[in-house]
Amino acid sequence: MFADRRDAGLRLASALSDLAGSDVLVLAIPRGGVEVGATVADALGAPLDVVIPRKIGAPGNPELGLGAVAGPVEV
Known part of the structure; x- marks a missing residue:
């Protein structure tokens, strides 16, 4: 796939x-x-x-990420 993140960026x-x-x-x-x-x-x-996103956790299982939001947003 990619040698490293720099390689990914160059591609x-x-x-x-x-x-x-x-x-x-x-x-x-x-x-x-x-x-x-x-x-x-x-x-x-x-x-x-x-951009610093915040994870939206699943109800009853906050470690399970269902999505993410960034910016001045309340969920």
Whole structure:
């Protein structure tokens, strides 16, 4: 698949190369996504921002993630 997260970012940046130099923002999520996103942003010459999502747990089993939200949201 990918050698590491940097390799994944380089491959993704290659697939998105048409966006280089355009008005684009790369958003990344923690736990691995930031390294991938930083590689993509660097390759595209784009700014990078980090989104911190919160897990939506299942009723009665909060460790089971049913989804995620980010931003000023109440669930």
